Amino acid sequence: xxxxxxxxxxxxxxxxxxxxxxxxxxxxxxxxxxxxxxxxxxxxxxxxxxxxxxxxxxxxxxxxxxxxxxxxxxxxxxxxxxxxxxxxxxxxxxxxxxxxxxxxxxxxxxxxxxxxxxxxxxxxxxxxxxxxxxxxxxxxxxxxxxxxxxxxxxxxxxxxxxxxxxxxxxxxxxxxxxxxxxxxxxxxxxxxxxxxxxxxxxxxxxxxxxxxxxxxxxxxxxxxxxxxxxxxxxxxxxxxxxxxxxxxxxxxxxxxxxxxxxxxxxxxxxxxxxxxxxxxxxxxxxxxxxxxxxxxxxxxxxxxxxxxxxxxxxxxxxxxxxxxxxxxxxxxxxxxxxxxxxxxxxxxxxxxxxxxxxxxxxxxxxxxxxxxxxxxxxxxxxxxxxxxxxxxxxxxxxxxxxxxxxxxxxxxxxxxxxxxxxxxxxxxxxxxxxxxxxxxxxxxxxxxxxxxxxxxxxxxxxxxxxxxxxxxxxxxxxxxxxxxxxxxxxxxxxxxxxxxxxxxxxxxxxxxxxxxxxxxxxxxxxxxxxxxxxxxxxxxxxxxxxxxxxxxxxxxxxxxxxxxxxxx
Amino acid sequence: xxxxxxxxxxxxxxxxxxxxxxxxxxxxxxxxxxxxxxxxxxxxxxxxxxxxxxxxxxxxxxxxxxxxxxxxxxxxxxxxxxxxxxxxxxxxxxxxxxxxxxxxxxxxxxxxxxxxxxxxxxxxxxxxxxxxxxxxxxxxxxxxxxxxxxxxxxxxxxxxxxxxxxxxxxxxxxxxxxxxxxxxxxxxxxxxxxxxxxxxxxxxxxxxxxxxxxxxxxxxxxxxxxxxxxxxxxxxxxxxxxxxxxxxxxxxxxxxxxxxxxxxxxxxxxxxxxxxxxxxxxxxxxxxxxxxxxxxxxxxxxxxx
Numbered sequence: 001x002x003x004x005x006x007x008x009x010x011x012x013x014x015x016x017x018x019x020x021x022x023x024x025x026x027x028x029x030x031x032x033x034x035x036x037x038x039x040x041x042x043x044x045x046x047x048x049x050x051x052x053x054x055x056x057x058x059x060x061x062x063x064x065x066x067x068x069x070x071x072x073x074x075x076x077x078x079x080x081x082x083x084x085x086x087x088x089x090x091x092x093x094x095x096x097x098x099x100x101x102x103x104x105x106x107x108x109x110x111x112x113x114x115x116x117x118x119x120x121x122x123x124x125x126x127x128x129x130x131x132x133x134x135x136x137x138x139x140x141x142x143x144x145x146x147x148x149x150x151x152x153x154x155x156x157x158x159x160x161x162x163x164x165x166x167x168x169x170x171x172x173x174x175x176x177x178x179x180x181x182x183x184x185x186x187x188x189x190x191x192x193x194x195x196x197x198x199x200x201x202x203x204x205x206x207x208x209x210x211x212x213x214x215x216x217x218x219x220x221x222x223x224x225x226x227x228x229x230x231x232x233x234x235x236x237x238x239x240x241x242x243x244x245x246x247x248x249x250x251x252x253x254x255x256x257x258x259x260x261x262x263x264x265x266x267x268x269x270x271x272x273x274x275x276x277x278x279x280x281x282x283x284x285x286x287x288x289x290x291x292x293x294x295x296x297x298x299x300x301x302x303x304x305x306x307x308x309x310x311x312x313x314x315x316x317x318x319x320x321x322x323x324x325x326x327x328x329x330x331x332x333x334x335x336x337x338x339x340x341x342x343x344x345x346x347x348x349x350x351x352x353x354x355x356x357x358x359x360x361x362x363x364x365x366x367x368x369x370x371x372x373x374x375x376x377x378x379x380x381x382x383x384x385x386x387x388x389x390x391x392x393x394x395x396x397x398x399x400x401x402x403x404x405x406x407x408x409x410x411x412x413x414x415x416x417x418x419x420x421x422x423x424x425x426x427x428x429x430x431x432x433x434x435x436x437x438x439x440x441x442x443x444x445x446x447x448x449x450x451x452x453x454x455x456x457x458x459x460x461x462x463x464x465x466x467x468x469x470x471x472x473x474x475x476x477x478x479x480x481x482x483x484x485x486x487x488x489x490x491x492x493x494x495x496x497x498x499x500x501x502x503x504x505x506x507x508x509x510x511x512x513x514x515x516x517x518x519x520x521x522x523x524x525x526x527x528x529x530x531x532x533x534x535x536x537x538x539x540x541x542x543x544x545x546x547x548x549x550x551x552x553x554x555x556x557x558x559x560x561x562x563x564x565x566x567x568x
Numbered sequence: 569x570x571x572x573x574x575x576x577x578x579x580x581x582x583x584x585x586x587x588x589x590x591x592x593x594x595x596x597x598x599x600x601x602x603x604x605x606x607x608x609x610x611x612x613x614x615x616x617x618x619x620x621x622x623x624x625x626x627x628x629x630x631x632x633x634x635x636x637x638x639x640x641x642x643x644x645x646x647x648x649x650x651x652x653x654x655x656x657x658x659x660x661x662x663x664x665x666x667x668x669x670x671x672x673x674x675x676x677x678x679x680x681x682x683x684x685x686x687x688x689x690x691x692x693x694x695x696x697x698x699x700x701x702x703x704x705x706x707x708x709x710x711x712x713x714x715x716x717x718x719x720x721x722x723x724x725x726x727x728x729x730x731x732x733x734x735x736x737x738x739x740x741x742x743x744x745x746x747x748x749x750x751x752x753x754x755x756x757x758x759x760x761x762x763x764x765x766x767x768x769x770x771x772x773x774x775x776x777x778x779x780x781x782x783x784x785x786x787x788x789x790x791x792x793x794x795x796x797x798x799x800x801x802x803x804x805x806x807x808x809x810x811x812x813x814x815x816x817x818x819x820x821x822x823x824x825x826x827x828x829x830x831x832x833x834x835x836x837x838x839x840x841x842x843x844x845x846x847x848x849x850x851x852x853x854x855x856x857x858x859x860x861x862x863x864x865x866x867x868x869x870x871x872x873x
Contacts, residue, residue, distance in 0.1 A: 300607035
């Protein structure tokens, strides 16, 4: 645990109190690194201005909670991080049911754009003055006025049949034509719809519709599953960084319960997290190569990656989705006899990854396709609150492993690789450096893993209505889990923010004035993971335009083949 | 007269058949090589034949109406086969006449133009982008082919391909023809639609460009046309620019030509596999430089080198 100076806490408290100007309802410290303010909603925008201005806080995410059964109001919480001071700041504001509005902060923090639209869709509190109030995560044919994360909304609700739901998309500027990318497109592994506005080969703007993949995960977490079942679901948020999400959730609950995993468990978590980073970065390098037509890189990096997957299978029984985490530690130990094998595979991966790095770094055609492509300036990276390698490649030196050290990273800190250029090439360099650093971290963690128990007992009941905020540095950037405990052995509210969520919001800036050919690699350089980003329950009936069939007929056909269901 | 007509028609058919039925094999060899460099086993070298068979047996689905969209893949293949009759495949070309070089350049351009038109006729934004890229590549690459052949024509003082080949065989290597040959080879990479110049198709960007709306039998014909064209141009490169050693024994020369053609295929394939795709502006810049360098060949030819 990284210590947070009491002086900082006092300083932030004072600054917020001054900005509140009498609107401060309470200020508590639910955890040593988490400062929780409850303020009246009229002061929200002013306080946020103060936090991001004078205190240099970084916006993380917003959480909309339906607290009507408890307090009678909705609650909107904006999460911030003071990275250098290792402190989370939570600004909560009650919003009465008869006036479900709160002033938008997107004009102050550009990165809050999606977060505010999401709580509007999920619990129905509307951000007043939001610059782009279109739907974000609910499907286009989802009925108006039905908010899935309200407590009185059943998790198995089946919405009525809707006809002709289409996304509200912006029209292209005059003179430009539209080139659609998606919802299904070769380089997008998951559905996402980008509308590129182009003049010839030049992109003059873009619009997007995402969230085709909602699975109702957060809803399940606070209505069906119990504390110790959620890690299995959390692990299934993502097919690549599953362990990251289960670790992050467990850490959040551990914080809320006021407990800590044993040291051995924290070391093993570190090892598994870094193994995930190694195989994820190798996977990304291959996909990036594939996007620009360099399949040799794809084939070679995935060949190098494969032994890491076998290793994970030997450790956990699965290539992916290890099912090892539980609240308080681990369900499965790392057997000591696997260590020689682990070191041997690491040595081989390091040797081959270094060879790939040397080949890639010297390839001038590769430079031509990545240098100056998809540039994200430091200023924009900060405004949109971009995280992970895209942030570090734009000179924003943030890394959750250092800023909010968890697991064993306080004892084995990573070396942050940063670049200033902010282009795709810089993001390649950052990831390759991280890949090699991860190998070092795993080696050191193996050498330093202590003996001892792997799981701590939960001390009695987990108390009600406490808050746990946890971050984990995923390969794509910082993942955030926010847990508010409930009374029936499950979270009252569980909020997940995957790293792709802020990073994708940088796309319009990155592709402005690009060439069409550069858009796929620019998107690819963010290492987007759509299934991570999209977790709420929705329906998707987006279909293609085929002349022979009408939209309605295709809809009918798809319903027949799906057994005629209106909802999944 | 009738005998001559019959004989040359048969030879034309023979050349077209060779190009038609052997070009998938060359594609298969290139795929196998790609796989080897990828550390993959790869498909059997006969795979392109199975691909064609499978596609030809599929339903002819049309996403848009119009004669151009439906018929252009077939016409494109036809133009590629016509090119095959104009080019010596191991021996002299069946259709050889004074000035056939000009026709070769025209017909070679024609198949690219037809692919482009097929794209424009298929009413897809990706096909539009692909076709306009095809056009830009055409404008960058065809002049290089023309300049390279013109160097030969200038040296041999003839516009007949056979004349240039004979002159080359008699006079041996020269600086100007070597430069022209290299320029032709570099242009070949783009004409064959191989990386780093498969920009008009660019699967990951525009999903096959001009071919996106083609499927089944029409896709088979379009693919086949591209393979035939790359096959024929490789033989043209070998025959015009690298005809030595010429032994005068038919079978030995044929064998040598095949070996040289295979070497060219291997080179094209290796370049394809070790490069990422360039952007269209970068590719045009590259071919602009190649075109200027090929002008140097013309200059050397003028001073008799």
